[in-house]
Amino acid sequence: MGMGKTFRFVMPGIVALASAFATSPAWAAGLPQLDPSTFAPQIIWLVITFAVLYFLMARVALPRISHVLDERQHKIDGNLKKADSLKTEAEAAAEAYQESMNGARAQAHEIFRKARDEMAQESANRQEELGQRLGGEIRSAEENIGKAKDKALAAVREMTMDVTLSAVDKLAGLKLSKKEAASAVDAAIKERRL
Numbered sequence: 001m002g003m004g005k006t007f008r009f010v011m012p013g014i015v016a017l018a019s020a021f022a023t024s025p026a027w028a029a030g031l032p033q034l035d036p037s038t039f040a041p042q043i044i045w046l047v048i049t050f051a052v053l054y055f056l057m058a059r060v061a062l063p064r065i066s067h068v069l070d071e072r073q074h075k076i077d078g079n080l081k082k083a084d085s086l087k088t089e090a091e092a093a094a095e096a097y098q099e100s101m102n103g104a105r106a107q108a109h110e111i112f113r114k115a116r117d118e119m120a121q122e123s124a125n126r127q128e129e130l131g132q133r134l135g136g137e138i139r140s141a142e143e144n145i146g147k148a149k150d151k152a153l154a155a156v157r158e159m160t161m162d163v164t165l166s167a168v169d170k171l172a173g174l175k176l177s178k179k180e181a182a183s184a185v186d187a188a189i190k191e192r193r194l
Contacts, residue, residue: 153189160185 032038161181168176176184 157182157185157189160188 033042161178164181164185165176165178168174168181
């Protein structure tokens with residue numbers, strides 16, 4: 001709306017207001033701003049003040065406000081773009097981290113499996129070594145037991161022969177040779193083993 005159109009639009013309202021105030025009690029009370037004879041200078045100053053304020057708003061304040069709003073919008077758009085790029089980077093970093101974690105888990109499982117297999121193999125080797133050592137000790141012990149048994153049986157056989165010779169001599173009054181006593185004892189031992 002131009003200045004002339006605004007003046008034409010406002011002027012009839014001001015004239016109507018002035019005529020209303022001319023008959024009002026405020027004018028009668030002596031209020032100078034309501035005196036119709038001072039309406040013309042007041043209207044001129046009103047129009048001049050309105051025109052200056054309109055010019056200042058249109059040429060100075062509104063362009064500055066518009067410029068500030070444009071800068072603000074530009075800054076907001078820049079921040080949104082930056083936030084979008086940071087979000088993309090964060091998603092890529094999270095994905096890389098997840099892949100790294102999956103790789104580390106797989107590697108840890110592989111290390112654990114290898115360690116378990118190595119321990120199982122080492123345990124099997126130790127058990128086999130222990131089994132061989134114990135088997136050797138058992139065979140050696142069995143041989144020693146066998147030797148001790150043979151020695152004990154030989155001693156028992158010898159004693160049995162002596163007892164047999166002495167018993168036959170005292171009970172039957174017969175004299176046996178050591179060879180005959182040995183064959184009798186061997187026959188008795190053989191009978192017992194069967």
